[in-house]
Amino acid sequence: MTFAQLAKVLLVQACEEHDPDHKFILRYERGLPRHENAGRDRTIAGDPLPDGEARVLERAEHIVDRLIQNHPVFTSAFTVLRFKTPFMLLIGCALVGGFLADPIGPAGHINLLNFPLLTLLLWNAVIYIGLLYNAVVPGPSQDRSQPGVPRFVEWLLGRIVKGRLSRLRFDRAQSPDEVQWVTTSLASYAVRLLQSGRDLLSTHIRSLLHAAAATLAIGVIVGLYLRGFSFLYKAGWDSTFMQAEGVHTFLSFLFAPASWLLKIPMPSVEVIAELRGTARANAAIWIHFWAMTTVLFIVLPRTLFAVTAWFRKTRLAADVRLPIHEPYFQRLLNPYRGKGLFVEVLSYSHRVKDADDRLLTFLSDAFGVLADIHIGSSVPYGDRHPHFPDDPDRSLCAVVLFNVAQAPEETHSEFLEELKATIRGRGRPNMLLVVLDCEAYAQIDHEKRLKERCQSWAALVKECGLQALTFRDPSGPPDQELRVLSDCLWPGDFREAR
16 A cells, blocks of 8 residues: 555545544445445555455545545645655755865865864764664664654644645635534544654655765765865864874774775874974875765765665555554454454353343454354353364454453463463464453442552453453543554464464
8 A cells, every 4th residue: 555545544534533423424425336346456566455455445535536526625635745855956955065065164274183074974973873773772662663753844744734724725605514524634634644654754854864964975075176176275283182193093093994995005103293283284185085984984874874765765655554453444444354263252250241232342343244253151260261163274362351340369360371371382373362341340430449450450461471451441542442452462463464
């Protein structure tokens, strides 16, 4: 899926979520046209889209066409996708800026220990250290998939979006409710688009910055040589703390690669000592050293980083993934998920009604309509779990349902450890899910007691190396269960493996 296709899906999501009563997008408009089956043939770089994603995309394109037809103002949602970065202009400005930045000055004297190119080298060294640190010590898990966008860029995009929203022109025949829906939907869409494209945007910005840094250094070198044909540059040095031996050691280390490539030997200590004081020696050899060092440590690495980031940006733009773990998309993908999955619900030491609509709806939203969901009989306190059917053609997800009205005990830990061993023995992609049923406390409206008991159960489950999912918690936000489901499946969520 391309980023432009994802933008259509996100726009439809924003419009539908802000129209729960089907007032502006009618119920029949939210379905797929029956005569269209193009979604199954969609491809990305020769690889077919998963059937569920293809149908979601087809549905989004169908609804977007209707939205733009009824509300032309929605065409502004895709303006940012048509924006082209003035790459050549940026590179040209960096090249001219480097050329005009005279690193020597009108006096024509080069201080070997205080040369502006040395500052440029140190700045790039700091950048490289930062990149290496980010590669070796990644940030928190929630940020790894979305490398940091410069805050200024994020703020700037936010201001642009707000400015465009404030300048939208609506049809006078539209009601205030309709105007409010369009504005709110576009604002929500902009936030989602920025979040989904954060990695893409960050990579694109990095490629531009690396390219500009390399071009700036090239401009400085070109300007240095062109001025050298018209002016006489002289070199010298002076220092309060360093002597000739120290300066020779420092310059020998700094210019060692350049000296080896240019096959120009480094001047001796005696020559360095003669340069102390007012600059009076011809600076040609030092300009060659500085130019080659700049190419080696600035131009080449920055160009490599720019090309790598550019290719990564191109790959990201052509292979965008739906945020399938969001409740909205889980429900849309329901008809296409769950094939070959057997869900066995084990209610431990309490009874669950076979016709528990809320539980069945949650399990259907979680695993898909095609999943075979079976609510087994209650497991008596202290008993082992029942035998699971051996079917090599189907995966298993064992759902353990605990009643938080009961106090967590060591017996529950033993039961979970035994289940873990069974799931581990069956191999992947079998899964285990621990669900804490809060219905009992929800009925008596005792929020403080419910919170304490849930914390106790969560601690017990965590000691077993698992993460519990709270279900029917009245204090939790809507759809919280579906949002955290992928984190609670053990040993991992294999429902969307491709």
